[in-house]
Amino acid sequence: MPNRGMRGSVLFIAGLIGVFGVAAAAAASHGPDPRLLGGASAMCLAHAPALVALHAGWAHFRTAAASALLLAAGTAIFAADLTLRHFAGHGLFPMSAPLGGLMMMGGWLAVAMGAFLPTKETAQAPSTTV
Secondary structure, three states, X not given: OOOHHHHHHHHHHHHXXXXXXXXXXXXXXXXXXXXHHHHHHHHHHHHHXXXXXXXXXXXXXXXXXXXXXXXXXXXXXXHHHHHHHHHHOOOOOOOHHHHHHHHHHHHHHHHHHHOOOOOHHHHHOOOOOO
């Protein structure tokens, strides 16, 4: 199976993104303006379970690696930008939140494309039709 090492990394990154999502939610609930941290938390808590699902279905999903890479990187960039805006008053780099958002959208498109690409198992399986 290609990308075997990446598969384990995806689960580790999912855990880190999940932890950050919970921490950002807690910080947002105690601050005067929860909008930026709340948005960062929402993206992290939405995408961490998606990464866990990609890890679980890795062998049966041809686009799992591309999907995971785009979702993880996009979420990290987006959340880092919003978090820096909240605490430091400036973003990660110009247009980083839109870039992170586009990467997340690309990750979800890769998930959708996976529905139409056969896995190695199904590509090599003998036909059962008569």
